[in-house]
Amino acid sequence: MTRHVLVTGGAGFIGSNLVDALLDEGREVTVLDDLSTGSRHNLVGALNRGARLINGSIGDRDAIAKAMRPVPDTVFHLAAQIDVRRAVADPEHDAKVNLLGTIAVLEGARAAGVRRIVLASTGGAIYGDAETIPTPETAEPRPLSPYAASKAAAESYCMLYSRLYGLECFTLRLANVYGPRQDPRGEAGVIALFCANETGVATVFGDGRQTRDFVYVGDVVDAFVRAGNDIRNGMCNISTGRETSVLALAAAVGLEPDFRPERPGEIRRSCLDPSLARRLLGWTARTSLQEGLALTSTAAATRPARPA
Numbered sequence: 001m002t003r004h005v006l007v008t009g010g011a012g013f014i015g016s017n018l019v020d021a022l023l024d025e026g027r028e029v030t031v032l033d034d035l036s037t038g039s040r041h042n043l044v045g046a047l048n049r050g051a052r053l054i055n056g057s058i059g060d061r062d063a064i065a066k067a068m069r070p071v072p073d074t075v076f077h078l079a080a081q082i083d084v085r086r087a088v089a090d091p092e093h094d095a096k097v098n099l100l101g102t103i104a105v106l107e108g109a110r111a112a113g114v115r116r117i118v119l120a121s122t123g124g125a126i127y128g129d130a131e132t133i134p135t136p137e138t139a140e141p142r143p144l145s146p147y148a149a150s151k152a153a154a155e156s157y158c159m160l161y162s163r164l165y166g167l168e169c170f171t172l173r174l175a176n177v178y179g180p181r182q183d184p185r186g187e188a189g190v191i192a193l194f195c196a197n198e199t200g201v202a203t204v205f206g207d208g209r210q211t212r213d214f215v216y217v218g219d220v221v222d223a224f225v226r227a228g229n230d231i232r233n234g235m236c237n238i239s240t241g242r243e244t245s246v247l248a249l250a251a252a253v254g255l256e257p258d259f260r261p262e263r264p265g266e267i268r269r270s271c272l273d274p275s276l277a278r279r280l281l282g283w284t285a286r287t288s289l290q291e292g293l294a295l296t297s298t299a300a301a302t303r304p305a306r307p308a
């Protein structure tokens with residue numbers, strides 16, 4: 001095992017938290033990120049600790065080849081177009097980044113002789129309106145957006161490269177991730193929006209009884225590190241298995257709901273079964289929602305203003 005690892009999308013919310021954890025593990029870390037939604041700001045500490053940032057796109061073969069010198073032992077592939085509404089408005093762009101970009105990363109990994117890839121996928125989106133709650137990995141994928149479809153296709157390509165070329169591949173189907181560095185602008189998670197809210201009033205679409213499975217970023221990073229150190233091919237949900245309604249969340253953050261019309265196409269209930277992650281990776285979510293919210297609010301309050 002070499003010490004070098006590559007994190008695509010490493011300047012983003014989850015990626016930058018992962019980079020910090022990999023540096024803690026003594027890894028040499030390269031980040032490939034085009035800074036489209038991520039920020040150098042997220043990496044200030046990591047760059048000071050020796051991480052290398054290549055400002056480039058996963059659609060650019062030369063940038064990928066550069067990022068894979070020296071050859072990383074493991075590629076953590078997180079770079080993606082994550083905005084569901086943008087994906088609906090421009091599915092070609094979404095597929096270009098999430099599918100063609102993933103294929104370009106896989107091709108680069110194959111050419112360089114990378115051993116292992118860990119893919120960030122989405123359980124929250126891929127299962128759609130699932131019949132079984134909490135939803136196990138055996139549930140049939142039912143994408144309800146181009147974003148979910150491109151992620152499902154990226155998963156399929158990773159497994160293909162594993163079968164064709166022996167590239168070890170592990171896919172993490174993430175639930176709704178929250179925590180420090182999540183951008184409250186754009187189509188962020190509801191927790192980032194609520195924690196950055198200074199009005200005391202939360203916009204709630206529909207009746208607020210729609211549910212999500214909120215998993216803290218520190219726990220998600222732990223799952224990535226474990227998946228990177230494993231030697232198996234596989235896929236599992238990374239989630240808490242607990243449902244929280246948007247109304248309950250607003251109350252927990254101390255906000256009064258301001259009801260607005262329901263948004264079409266929104267998934268009603270999302271909650272993923274985490275038991276396979278325990279069996280495969282020895283992983284469980286350790287941070288309670290209460291603890292995670294406190295950590296997120298503290299980070300938001302103490303964080304220096306980020307450049308727009």
Ligand SMILES: NC(=O)c1ccc[n+]([C@@H]2O[C@H](COP(=O)([O-])OP(=O)(O)OC[C@H]3O[C@@H](n4cnc5c(N)ncnc54)[C@H](O)[C@@H]3O)[C@@H](O)[C@H]2O)c1
Pocket residue numbers: 008009010011012013014015032033034035036037038039056057058059077078079080081082097101120121122123124173174175176177178189
């Ligand atoms: N946040 C969640 O709740 C959640 C849930 C499920 C899955 N995921 C997945 O986790 C991963 C990370 O998501 P995040 O929430 O940290 O989002 P993010 O937007 O903060 O991170 C994505 C990163 O990828 C970079 N990027 C985008 N297009 C790129 C390109 N063409 N080339 C290079 N870099 C590019 C962005 O600049 C950004 O730094 C994504 O793959 C996302 O689909 C996130």
